[in-house]
Amino acid sequence: MKILMVASEAAPFAKSGGLGDVVGSLPGALRENECDVAVLLPRYKGVGLSSMRRVYDLLPVWIAGIFYQCSLYLAETSAPFYFLECPQLYGRDGYYGDAAGDYPDNAIRFAVLSRAALAVARRVFRPDIVHCHDWQTGLVPAYLNTVFANDPTYIGTKTLFTIHNLGYQGLFPKSALPAIGLDRRVFHMNGLEFFGKVSCIKAGIVYSDGISTVSRRYAVEIQTEEYGFGLDGVLRERGSKLYGIPNGVDYGNWNPETDPYIAAHYSVDDLAGKAACKRDLVREFGLPQAAMKRPLAGVVSRLTPQKGTELIIEIIPELISQDVSLVLLGSGDAEYETPLREASQAFPEHIAVRFGYDEAVAHKIEAGADMYLMPSQYEPCGLNQVYSLRYGTVPVVRATGGLDDTIEEGTGFKFREYSARSLVAAIRAASAAYQDKDAWKAMMRRGMRKDFSWRVSAAEYAGLYRKLLTARGAA
Structure with missing residues (x-):
């Protein structure tokens, strides 16, 4: 099977979150399941060309009578990664926006990526399946089923649309339709229309042959009003085509036995290096040496309502009273930075924060913390709790989405009600368990033995591809 993946980011080339990790790792795992995979990404400003070769000087991309001058580059890694170069669209500092907000031309930027995917195809x-990821590529199935519906090139080509986070929908005014090359006849409740706007994620849901999301629990949750972001109805209608496949983890990048970023290596059979990693983390964040004797909680997160940032801020006084230290690496909404900064200044013995993202520091937190906090409002899959398990850092999570799927009794602590009170109770239980060193080490080891590699998930994707190819008729 030939699979063309289309996405807005993939590690190590461009990454802002879990989507980048998945698209960076999944292609290599799929190749072990008899899948010939290629990936198409935008070539952002920070993606260098030194290890790439130019495939097309001029890849023809036409939308609504406008010609977009694009080039195509190829990097051969675990799979062929193609990069669409269009400086006026992608040669910017941010992937999706800047400090002022989302780029106003994002509809065109990702419409061009979607049309370029069909030019590459x-x-x-020439793929059997085009596998699209999140709203940025939701127009690919829409184009195939409208503009190119009668094009013999794409007869038999199937589409799979993966929802990584339903909260990000790619909403644009109705006036964007001509610019993205779609007829107003698609603007209705069974098409792209969503409360008077064009929804790119709805385009992917409605027009694709199959839909997947990144955990089994999340596939159920998004069909409910609580988690459906207004799309639960259309997802229920397409429920027979909706599959939950959990994300895997690339243990080549996240492994305490080989991690180049951490102070000492350790394993499930020899935990000695964990203490050295904690000491290094305490030093990295400027906490006092006394923090070595306390439970140390870590957070690496976007600072957004989804991630439960307000709960973390709310419980800081309780952390102090429980004598728990906290290190946090985060970026996102500015409204959360001020109270976090003030807390670190008010309680420098216990609280340390750093804003932005730093890959090395993220690894240091996973290796050096005793426990890891993920109090998410919702979490499609989550990767950090799985990294934490492998590093012997006990997760404290809200039981939602992929967090509920991956954390079991005996490997971490879960709470269900989205409230500061429930989070505090879970941390209190974790802190009490921490005092029994033998029991705590046993919990660490149980988590470290869990296997969330891509091996199983890639096989599930390969099976879904085969199912789509053998299905009769359109979705």
């Missing part, structure tokens, strides 16, 4: 890599 015609001229460079």
Whole structure:
């Protein structure tokens, strides 16, 4: 099977979150399941060309009578990664926006990526399946089912649309339709229309042959009003085509036995290096040496309502009273930075924060913390709790989405009600368990033995591809 993946980011080339990790790791795992995979990404400003070769000087991308001058580059890694170069669209500091907000031309930026995917499918890599990721590529199935519905090039080509986070929908005014090359006849409740706007994520849901999301629990949750972000109805209608496949983890990048970023290596059979990693983390964040004797909680997160940032802020006084230290690495909404900064200044013995993202520091937190906090409002899959298990850092999570799927009794602590009170109770239980060193080490080891590698998940994707190819008729 030939699979063309289309996405807005993939590690190590461009990454802002879990989507980048998945698209960076899944292609290599799929190749072990008899899948010939290629990936198409935008070439953002920070993606260098030194290890790439140019495939097309001029890849023809036309939308609504406008020609977008694009080039195509190829990097051969675990799979062929193609990069669409269009400086006026992608040669910017941010992937999706800047300090002022989302780029106003994002509809066009990702419409061009979607149309370029079809040009690549015609001229460079002829796929059986186009696998699209999140709203940025939701227009691919829409184009195939409208503009190119009668094009013989794409007869038999199937589409899979993966929802990584339903909360990000790619909403644009109705006036964007001509610019993205779609007829107003698609603007209705069974098409792209969503409360008077064009929804790119709805385009992917409605027009794709199959839909997947990144955990089994989340596939159920998004069909409910609580988690459906207004799309629960259409997802229920397409429920027979909706599959939950959990994300895997690339243990080549996240492994305490080999991690180049951490102070000492350790394993499930020899935990000695964990203490050295904690000492290094305490030093990295400027906490006092006394923090070595306390439970140390870590957080690496976007600072957004989804991630439960307000709960973390709310419980800081309780952390102090429980004598728990906290280190946090985060970026996102500015409204959360001020109270976090003030807390670190008011309680420098216990609280340390750093804003932005730093890959090395993220690894240090996973290795050096005793416990890891993920009090998410919702969590499609989550990767950090799985990294934490492998590093012997006990997760404290809200039981939602992939967090509920991956954390079991005996490997971490879960709470259900989204409230500061429930989070505090879970941390109190974890802190009490921490005092029994033998029991705590046993919990660490149980988590470290869990296997969430891509092996199983990639096989599930390969099975879904085969199912789509053998299905009769359209979705």
